[in-house]
Amino acid sequence: MNTVTPTRATRTDPRLVTxxxxxxxxxxxxxAAFAITSLVLVLAGDPVGEVWSTILSVPxxxxxxxxxxxxxxxYLSxxxxxxGFRMNLFNIGVDGQxxxxxxxxxxxxxxxxxxxFLNTLLALMAAMAVGAAWAGIAGVLRATRGVSEVISTIMLNxxxxxxxxxxxxxxAVAEPGSNSLNTKEVPEGSRIPNLSIGDGPSTEVYGFxxxxxxxxxxxxxxxxRTRFGFDLRATGQSSTAAIASGISVKKMTISxxxxxxxxxxxxGMPILFGSSFTYGSTFQPGLGFAGIAIALLGRNHPIGIALGALLFAFLDEQSNPLQILVGVSPDIVNITQGVIVLTVVVSYELVRRYGVRLEQHAVARALAAEPAGRRDTSEKEVSA
Amino acid sequence: MRRSNKLAALFTAGILSLAATSCGSDDSGGTASDDASGGSGASSDIKVGMAYDVGGRGDQSFNDSAAAGLDQAIEEFGMTSDEAEAEDGEAESAREERLRTFAEAGYDPVIAVGFAYAPALTKVSAEYPDVHFAIIDDSSIEAENVAGLVFAEEQGSFLVGAAAALKSESGQIGFVGGVETPLIQKFEAGYAAGAEAVNPDIQIDSTYLTQVPDFSGFGDPAKGKTAAQGMFDGGADIVYHAAGGSGGGVFEAASEAGALAIGVDSDQFETADPSVQDVIMTSMLKNVDVAVLEYLTEVDGGTFPSGTTTYDLAVDGVGYSTSGGQVDDIADQLDEFKQQIIDGEITVPTTP
Structure with missing residues (x-):
């Protein structure tokens, strides 16, 4: 519904088409995700209207x-x-890292x-160093021995x-009466202060x-804006072309x-310095896998990823009211998230093919017009 | 070529993320919707909020036991309830929010099932001082409006450990823990102490299926089967599991090896698949249902308990099951141990 017909598209500015x-x-x-999820709800016999009005209610x-x-x-995930994606590297190991x-x-x-805060800074540096080292193992294995980073990062997880x-x-320090294992708490002076966005309990957002x-x-x-970034994207799009233009693919892979x-x-740092102040057996797992879905949703674009992260966080937040107030299984949130990822991948491919076809049409028409010796492509676009 | 690879990768990622976000909550479809209202004529305006751990109602284990207590309370007192369950990999704030949603919507009391709720409950119980909370398996929260319901798992495990040692012919027994946490270590410690009390030379093989934060060890029968098979192959003839849903695999392995197994939490002789029923020698009972029912009975009577209540052998909060009749011949010896523990003559360790 948001796309335009080919005839009109060829008339408009190609930038607008893009x-x-x-x-x-x-x-x-x-x-599409909305439609598919609704279908699942209907099949499960759940109240479709109530579910959507709860999910879409203003938080x-x-x-x-x-x-x-x-x-x-x-977002960080x-x-x-x-x-990694930009380099055509599939870092599944964010979870372990x-x-x-x-x-x-x-x-x-x-x-x-x-x-x-020196303590905070030291801990953050340590976190980045450890994460880099853990991922670096996979990078070195890929660069020197050709081990697929998909396999090695899964194993490293x-x-x-x-x-x-x-x-x-x-x-772990033992706390009497508790069944969880936790590290020592981060001292108060080293915590990253939260920012208040309203009154009442728990209305603070991470300073992080x-x-x-x-x-x-x-x-x-x-x-x-950097040479490195250009090399990264170039290598990601074609490693052979990158080698031909003098980029060291090995070095790029490891970096x-x-x-x-x-x-x-x-x-994990926003959680560590903003709410839990300790690492323990209930520290949130699985963030790395969510990151893969979100990077896909956001098309690896910094703003796209932010939107994807907000969308996922928003849906997660609706899981509890859905269970308690509507009485629908929280799995519906998982289904919605999964369906969104799939529909995004599919619809980007559909739209990409459509775009290619538009281009082909335009080129074909231009070529067909040329032998007649009338106008070139740009003139045609302007006059038509 | 390159593009199709990339596309394949994208799909893989999509599927992976689906799997990552949806695992651990398989069989929970619509459980929350059946809010049982008014069981047998009795009526009460008490609304109970029940926050389950991962797996929720229907996990054939810990959560189900809590649910059974709730169901009985609904039946007896005509309370109403709503339920919600934790998801694998959720944020701490989701646990808090679950408790808060209950508190905001007027549920009182709110019962948190599982020690994982402890940090969330510490926070939320302070925010809602007028709402009453109970938490199972944690006694670390000191607040007027919080009741901690904990169990002496090591005492019940001691008895089944003694039973295993009495019944073992090879002098070698096994223990399969779901996830290596201090809680499950209590089961292991009691089991070993009980077995050694009978036979100081007994050989005990212990293993845990997964490590935190991977809690899949509580719901992976395949892992349980592999672990138990290894023990049976190595010469053990009785294996005790404290592995929730993974226990089914332990029973299967015992059945195939012609050996015996010991169940956990509820009387698994009654709930297990009939094909493996005869291998379940006994089960260590952790009567979460009793604890929940007792708590709700007090609530129905108008008082909200606070502080820690320990359910041990003395109050039949833990114990062993006798269905199947396989431990009838040693019941006297087990009851003697039970009495000694109750009298304080035996102190059961809580760490291995």
Whole structure:
């Protein structure tokens, strides 16, 4: 519905066509996801109208705070994955990287070798270093031995679960009456202050949201305004062409994995310094996988990823009211998220093919017009 | 070529993320919708909010046991209730929000099932001082409006450990834990102590299926089967599992090996598949349902308990099951141990 007919499209400014196509894809995806999820609801015999009115209800301030907080975490995960994607590297290991990094940072911050924010800074550096190192293993294996990073990062995820669980038992401080294992708490002076967005309980957003935004900005800058970013994108699009133009693919592979891992190292930091103040057995798992979906949703674009993260966080937040107030299984939220990812992938491909066809039509028409010796393409566009 | 690869990768990612977001909540379809109102004529205006751990109602284990207690309370007192369950990989704020949504919507009391709710409940109970909360498996929260319901899992495990040692012919027994947490270690510690009380030379193989934060060890029968098979192959003839839904695999392995197994939490002889029923020698009972029902009975009587209540052998909060009749011949010895524990003559360790 958001796309235009071929005849009209050829008449309009090609830039406008690109823009419409770009916006059309996600819009198409959301509409399709909406339809498919509704179908699932109907099949399950759930109240469709009530579900959508609950999901689409305006969140209260404290829900809004939760959404922003979760989106911050998801955003970092999405950016970490996207850096790899841009290089055609599939970093599935963000999960293991952030977990290992969060544990190390929690231990460093909990030990508080340095005072105040120096301690925070040290812990953040440690997190980035650990995340980078963990991802770097996969990068080096890929560059030197040709090991697929998909395989090695998945394996590293499992290794990280075991290693961190083992170390956590060593580092955990026992709290009487509690059944969870936790590291020492981050001292108050080293916590990142939250920003209040309203009155009442739990209406604070992570101060880390600012750092996440800076990470997004840095990602955009690196990609679009630096030689390194150009090399990265070039290598991602065609490694043979990159080699031909003198780019060292090995070096790029390792650097991309290191940077992706460093950002992955930050994923758990908003939680560590903003709400939990400790790493323990209930530290949020699975953020790395959510990041893959969000990077896909956001087309690896810094703003797109932010929108994707907000959308996912928004849907997650509606899971509880759906269960309690409407009485619908929370799985419907998972289904919606999964369906959105699939429809986005499909609709981008559809729109891309449509765009290609538009281009082919335009070229064909121009070529057909040329032998007749009348106008060239640009004139045709203007006059027609 | 390159593009199709990339596309394949994209789809893989889509599927992976689907799997990642949807695992751990398989069989929960529509459970929350059946709010049972008014069981047998009795009526009450108490609205109970029930926040389950991952797996929720229908997990054949811990959550189901809590649900059974709630159902009975609804039946007896005519309370109404609504339920919600945790999802694998959710944010801490989601747990808080679940409790808050209940509190905001006028549910009182709100019962949190599982120690994972402890940090969330600490926060939310302070925000809603007029709402009453209960938490199962945690006693770390000190607040006027919070009741901690905890169990002496090590005492019940001691008895089934003693039973295993009495019944074992090879002098080698096994323990399969779901996830290596302090809670499950209590089961292991009690089991080992009980077995050693009977036979100091007994060999005990222990293993855990997964490590935190991977909680899949509580719901993966294949893993349970592999672990138990290894123990049976190694010479063990009785294996005790404290692995929730993974226990089904342990029973299967015992059945194939012609050996025995010990169930956990509820009387699994009654709930297990009939094909493996005869291998279930006994089960360690952790009567979460009793705890929930007792708590709600007090609530129905007009008082909201607070502080920690420990359900141990003395109050039959834990114990062992006798259905199937396989431990009838050693019941005297087990009851003697039980009495000694109640009298304090035996102190059961809580860490292995």
């Amino acid at each position: 823009l419409v196509l770009r916006l059309g894809a996600p819009a198409l995806a959301l509409v 209260e301030t404290r829900n809004l705070a939760n959404i922003i907080n979760n989106a911050t975490v998801l 999405g950016v970490a994955v996207a850096i 952030y977990r290992t990094a969060a544990f190390v940072a929690a231990v460093v911050a909990g030990e508080a070798w340095l005072p105040g 499992f290794i990280s679960i075991s290693v961190v669980a083992y170390l956590l038992r060593k580092a 949201v600012v750092i996440a935004a800076l990470v997004g900005l840095a990602y955009w800058f690196m990609l679009n 991309a994995m290191l940077i992706s891992g460093a950002v992955a190292g930050l994923v």
